[in-house]
Amino acid sequence: METAERVDVEQLKERFATFLQEQRYRNTAERMRILECVVEMPKHFSADELYVYMRTHGEKVSRATIYSTLELLRRCGLVVGHRFEGGSTKYELAVRLPNHDHLLCTDCGRIVEFCAPQLQELVEQISQQYALRAVRHSLQIFAQCPEFGRCPYQRELAAQ
Amino acid sequence: METAERVDVEQLKERFATFLQEQRYRNTAERMRILECVVEMPKHFSADELYVYMRTHGEKVSRATIYSTLELLRRCGLVVGHRFEGGSTKYELAVRLPNHDHLLCTDCGRIVEFCAPQLQELVEQISQQYALRAVRHSLQIFAQCPEFGRCPYQRELAAQ
DNA sequence: GTTCTTGCAAACCCTTTGCACGTCT
């Protein structure tokens, strides 16, 4: 849980409260508890994983509320959603590592996050070529270990 | 249908036939007819759009066969699948424009394809930093018109 | 003749929705 300590939950809750107020949404206990639990989740989690986590930690909350609150958190900018291949949308706390993209190891499923400022430049350059203004982007790199089946992180993953 | 004429269907069918043979899949009439229809589809299409197209063009085929054949075509490299935001997976013929990415206008929904060789370099560079070998990537840029609501392609889109 | 593929429908997963009840303002 080392990542959790680095995040100032109270500050996030304030930002969320301000957003809700400005957008004329109601500040409910459920919404704040969901934000608290989002902070406690591992880096990438699905709506259902969050639901299971909350139900197994004594929180009484429905899937519908989780989905709707995650959408509010996304619009508030506190959470980012990614549609990786295969399953469901994965969410992550935006404050953990802003403006990053993902490298997905097809050997072990590991997700590596990276920041590439040059990519931002490239994205803006390409958008300008089409007379458009880049709002955001999503780059996913699918990669393998140089020697097939010898992913250096496979052991690490198995140990978890 | 100008794009269709530029594609050598027979050559694609040969490539698919070779793939099926090598992988010990059977060469069936359905699989070849699906490939023919994929060539006739607009650039980006969903499995269901292909299904509807085939059913309205006298082809008797099931959704299950469409999905399984699209997966074979993908593994054969003839077709690429994209998970844009919102709906279903969109497929496209790989030969039309290889190694490209997508710019999505959030005003009009238009999908612009672009090739950026610098991106390929960047992707490889990033992968190497993590001792991985890039297999493929997917970059989606979400963009808007400089003046809100004045997308130069909106008229074009409405005219269709 | 055996194994694979097909078509159909049902199942499946993830997400959204309708509704009655509860809560915030």
Place this chain on the structure above:
DNA sequence: AGACGTGCAAAGGGTTTGCAAGAAC
């Protein structure tokens, strides 16, 4: 009081699967 949010279950869209009949090898 009124509008909005919640929980539940049911519906929804997209995709996959189980099975009997049919086709490829």
